[in-house]
Amino acid sequence: MNDTQTNELRDALESQRKEVLYDVSRHAAKGIGVGVIADETERADKIAENMVEHALSYSESKLLEKIDHALERLACGVYGICESCNKEINVERLKAKPSVSLCIECQIKKESRVS
Ligand SMILES: [Zn+2]
Structure with missing residues (x-):
């Protein structure tokens, strides 16, 4: 990986980080207002909605962790x-998903272990 590619990926990571932070703050600002709703159907809808919001924030915080981790690795010079397995990750793979920390082979192995 050359310097230009590294810089491009750093930019991609940083803008992705901003986007996630923006989404997280937007969700947090919405808040939860379930208690004040009298209508049962509306209440159930609201609860379902909140569950989706929570799931979102969870995946967002996971993504944020990955992005931060990738940026740390960039700073240490071990990014990519x-x-x-300590092999270089394919640059195209990094461009598609700059926060990945495993090569495609290891990712597949990991996923097949989980499922
Ligand atoms: Zn690997």
Whole structure:
């Protein structure tokens, strides 16, 4: 990976980070107002809605962790190296998803272990 590619990926990570932070703050600002709704159907809808919001914030915080981790790795000069097998991760893969820390082979192995 050359300097231009590294810089491009750093920019991509930083703008992704801003987007996630923006989404998180937007969700947090919405708040929860379930208690004050008298109508049962509306109340149920509201609860379902809140559950979706929570799931979203959870995946957002996970993504944020990954992005921060990738930025740390960039700062240490180990970005783009697979954390499992220490081989270089394909640049196209990094461009598509700059927060990945595993090469495609290790990712597949990991996913097949989980499921
Ligand atoms: Zn690997």
